Amino acid sequence: MGLKLSSKKRAKRSDLVDQQLQKDLIQENQTIKIIVLGTGDSGKSTLLKQMRIVFQGGLPENDKKLYKDTIRANIIRDMVSLLKAAEDLEISLNESNKSLAKYFYSSVTPDSESLNQELAFQNRSKFQIPDQLIFINNYTWRVVDVGGQRSERRKWIHHFDDVDVFIYIVAISEYDQQLFEDSAINRMHESMSLFNKTANSENFKEKNCILFFNKTDLFQKKLKTSPLSKFFPDFNFENDPQSGHEFFKQKFLSIGRNHNRHIFTHFTCAIDTDSMKLVLEAVNVTIIENHLKKDGFI
Numbered sequence: 001m002g003l004k005l006s007s008k009k010r011a012k013r014s015d016l017v018d019q020q021l022q023k024d025l026i027q028e029n030q031t032i033k034i035i036v037l038g039t040g041d042s043g044k045s046t047l048l049k050q051m052r053i054v055f056q057g058g059l060p061e062n063d064k065k066l067y068k069d070t071i072r073a074n075i076i077r078d079m080v081s082l083l084k085a086a087e088d089l090e091i092s093l094n095e096s097n098k099s100l101a102k103y104f105y106s107s108v109t110p111d112s113e114s115l116n117q118e119l120a121f122q123n124r125s126k127f128q129i130p131d132q133l134i135f136i137n138n139y140t141w142r143v144v145d146v147g148g149q150r151s152e153r154r155k156w157i158h159h160f161d162d163v164d165v166f167i168y169i170v171a172i173s174e175y176d177q178q179l180f181e182d183s184a185i186n187r188m189h190e191s192m193s194l195f196n197k198t199a200n201s202e203n204f205k206e207k208n209c210i211l212f213f214n215k216t217d218l219f220q221k222k223l224k225t226s227p228l229s230k231f232f233p234d235f236n237f238e239n240d241p242q243s244g245h246e247f248f249k250q251k252f253l254s255i256g257r258n259h260n261r262h263i264f265t266h267f268t269c270a271i272d273t274d275s276m277k278l279v280l281e282a283v284n285v286t287i288i289e290n291h292l293k294k295d296g297f298i
């Protein structure tokens, strides 16, 4: 039959299929799926931006444009809030402020907004690109960045399959703040309870974890006026950053520690690219070692 391949052709085709399968396997082996979790505002998306700056040499032009529009929209929205508050509090504006006010009010009419600006007024999570690729030498990090507020967390489960590395971010400066979603709840308590739920869940309980204590810059500043013991009465140490770091590190380690995994900790200021470069290089080593161990290479 004409449709039958000669045995030589069949062998060649089979070789090609084998080669492709091998290529796919290598490609697959070298893709590392990383999920970044933590409560709202802890710094997850900022960490991802720094990963792209440090390992990819910057952000793509399209993203920059989107951020520019978002920043502009946020400024306008916040100015309008301030102006409305001034009105409510009967604070009178001088002439130059009045013309500025007119400009800001007119900027929020629907027909004067670009599509991006309009989008910027919606929930910030809509701007998050949940799944981003970062190329580092022979490896591809597939980094999943989710929204951390309570309403966003129900979507997390869709990203839990095949996770290789679990990063959890705590905003250490939030020890004296209440949740945006529920003003009766302390943000640090929320973060500890969320860490308990996720780190000890079926999906992650045997996975190594990289734990970031972020916003150390704000933590340092805040301690001067907002004593830690006021919010955590079991903090019986000097009210200084080092003691505070150690205190929260032990709290989180005691929540997540078990015999099947390591928890690697880092204290970070995610908005500082120079310091994040060093942290992310250390994280890269941890991630590669983790990957090689999983595949039985070391």
Ligand SMILES: Nc1nc2c(ncn2[C@@H]2O[C@H](COP(=O)(O)OP(=O)(O)OP(=O)(O)O)[C@@H](O)[C@H]2O)c(=O)[nH]1
Residues within 6 Å of the ligand: 038, 039, 040, 041, 042, 043, 044, 045, 046, 047, 124, 125, 128, 146, 147, 148, 149, 214, 215, 216, 217, 218, 268, 269, 270, 271, 272
């Ligand atoms: N001062 C300071 N600000 C930070 C730091 N890390 C992040 N931020 C700021 O904190 C805000 C929230 O950061 P995001 O990265 O958007 O937080 P997120 O965890 O992605 O928040 P959601 O997506 O809402 O869950 C942003 O304005 C960041 O610039 C830090 O280490 N220090």
Ligand SMILES: [Mg+2]
Residues within 6 Å of the ligand: 044, 045, 046, 128, 145, 146, 147, 148
């Ligand atoms: Mg985010």
